[in-house]
Amino acid sequence: MWLEPRAQLVRIDHPSFQQNCVLVVGAVGSRVPGTIRWSFPIVEAPDHALARMHQRSPNIDATVALYEAAISFLRADRNVVETARVEGCTVCLPAGPGLLLSLLIGGLDLESKMRLIARANTFVVAEMAEPDQRPVQAAIDSSQSVLAAVNQVR
Amino acid sequence: MGAAPRERELEKAWRQHQPERARVPLEARRAVREFKARIAPDADRISARSREVRFSSSMIGRRRARLGGNGNCSASEKRLPLPRLTVRAALYS
Numbered sequence: 589m590w591l592e593p594r595a596q597l598v599r600i601d602h603p604s605f606q607q608n609c610v611l612v613v614g615a616v617g618s619r620v621p622g623t624i625r626w627s628f629p630i631v632e633a634p635d636h637a638l639a640r641m642h643q644r645s646p647n648i649d650a651t652v653a654l655y656e657a658a659i660s661f662l663r664a665d666r667n668v669v670e671t672a673r674v675e676g677c678t679v680c681l682p683a684g685p686g687l688l689l690s691l692l693i694g695g696l697d698l699e700s701k702m703r704l705i706a707r708a709n710t711f712v713v714a715e716m717a718e719p720d721q722r723p724v725q726a727a728i729d730s731s732q733s734v735l736a737a738v739n740q741v742r
Numbered sequence: 743m744g745a746a747p748r749e750r751e752l753e754k755a756w757r758q759h760q761p762e763r764a765r766v767p768l769e770a771r772r773a774v775r776e777f778k779a780r781i782a783p784d785a786d787r788i789s790a791r792s793r794e795v796r797f798s799s800s801m802i803g804r805r806r807a808r809l810g811g812n813g814n815c816s817a818s819e820k821r822l823p824l825p826r827l828t829v830r831a832a833l834y835s
Contacts, residue, residue, distance in 0.1 A: 592785040593778040610778060635774055636766065642777075643770035650777050678751060689751075720747050 589614050589630070589658060591651060597632050598693055598707065607634040612658040616739075628738055629705045630658040631681065637688065637708035644713050645685050653684035661690075661706045662735040665727040669734055672724075673704070679724045681706060686713040687721060702741045704734065 592611045599605075615627040633641075633654060641648055660681045661669075672679050673692035680687040690706040697703050712721070727733035 590784060590788050591781045592789070593782050610781065635771075638774045638777065639766035639770040642773035643766050646769075646773075651781065677747070718747070718750075 589655060591654060594632075597629070597705075604634070604636075607636060609634040610638060610654065612654050614658065614662070614738075629703060631661055631688070631690070632705050632707045633657075633688065634708065637710050641683070641686070641688075641711040644711060644716070648684045650684075653688075657681035657683040657688045657690075657706070657708075660724060660726070662733060662738070663726045663730075664724045664734050666732055666734050666737045668725050669704075678709065678721075679706060680717070680721050681708075682723045683711065686711055687717055687723065689721070704738065 590613055592613055594609050594611045596606050597609055597611060610633045611629050612631040612633075613627055614630045631654060638650065641650060641653065658681075661679075664679070669679065669692060671677075673694055676691070678689045679692060681690055688706075688708040689710050689712060690708045692704065693707050694702070694704045727736075730736060
């Protein structure tokens, strides 16, 4: 995984979606050491959410926090995530001392590949979280995880 | 009974949609700029190398297509130097 500063990622004509962002990108390695077979977006953290992260947790290591959020998302139960996506519910991804409250976006990219990303709306520290804002449920069986689903549609 | 979580969040977002309150402090925005400047060189390196991988792969693909069948390319072509990437985090580690 790595982090990429990007311009607008999702093409929706809404000011929120026109923000710059940092994207956590995942990749699957090939048999040739050090090379990749394919890569995919995992978590989009728009500038506003990143700013809230730094405002509410000034000493945060944003790199570690974003990787933690991305790994939680990939480990999440795909059925829980799909239900949340269809119902437009927020999922809470653990990120350092708090949670990234994220919207799930699924759709085709410019190469007509199906993508599923978690797009952070904001960041709250643990003390700010409401009782029902709990970290997204991890899959008990890794074959039921978001990562497994991403693997199937690559 | 309270509103559903989604409705409550929408309601809260509308209440908070006041330019003054929604504004993030200058220091936070500066921290974001610095964070992005820190990660940019690595992202550029990976992006450039990933383009090289695609290019190398397509070269092999074209060569194999030209030779026909399932790729009777020479051993040296199979060993085309592919760039190395630094993986920053491991899944399920």
